[in-house]
Amino acid sequence: MREIRTRMRQHSAALPSVVHFRTLAYVNRHPDADVSSLAAHIGLSLPSASKLVQTLLDRGYLRRQPDRIDRRRSLLTPTPKGRRVVDTARRATRDYLATLLQDLPPAQRATIIRSMQTLRPIFRAEPPTSASKPDHAPRRSKTRTTAT
Amino acid sequence: MREIRTRMRQHSAALPSVVHFRTLAYVNRHPDADVSSLAAHIGLSLPSASKLVQTLLDRGYLRRQPDRIDRRRSLLTPTPKGRRVVDTARRATRDYLATLLQDLPPAQRATIIRSMQTLRPIFRAEPPTSASKPDHAPRRSKTRTTAT
DNA sequence: TTATAATACTTAGATTGTGAAACGATTTCC
């Protein structure tokens, strides 16, 4: 499973860091994303998320617009370029996995598929317990919500 | 699967970063570990690995001894404390997963187990392609073996 | 209505982790 991520990174070309990629993936999936929710999702402090957004913005992966209703918020949306990066990486990963599994006898593939179907809802449901999915964020402070 | 890691980190208490944890896990599993092989495994440059080792050494997780045969090498071994950290995290993760899956009907659990047995050798075998399993290492240089 | 508090974000400064380059020590090869 670790290899899945490695692959994703290898194919995401211009996007250096995991954090960058996760940010784009999140923004892709959440049309109402703002800086705070991003910070929570990535497991980053708000200032860090703010700078992260700024860099991604500078590099043309992201757009930032003030929310019309609450003008304190910055709404985040991917640019076409940003969307392309995520799509490409996803596709590459899928292809890689397909290659890896293509020689398995159909029965075993079926078993795997059934397992995944069982596991998906379980892992989808659980994460809330572990706060805001702070996968790659050490968070050293006393305010730490999650990691370490 | 991401959650597995999150959990491991949550329970590893005093060990802040993923890199630190992976380092200890590697050293635990490879009695002949030296700085270079660690760097390769973690996907870090040699200088970074060297510093990483120094920190872990300062914090009492690791020992470093010159190799008797080749005195250029520094052999790395975990201290009891380092071993404990890995063991504890592993156990906690296992318990967590067990809890998560305990309510599944036995048939489904069996399916998952069979899947894992199928997948394990595949993922064990593949990684070489992606160089030295550089999971969490962006590696910005031209010498980059993997990431970005 | 206006003042106070809370929220969303940004900026500033310090710390840490990383890599490249350069160096020292040791081993290998000719």
Add this chain to the structure above:
DNA sequence: GGAAATCGTTTCACAATCTAAGTATTATAA
């Protein structure tokens, strides 16, 4: 025995992160 390769550390610069402090906006309440 000497050149080349290997292993590791040190030095320096840069990027990412955090905390603390500041700004702007919205919510609350007197």
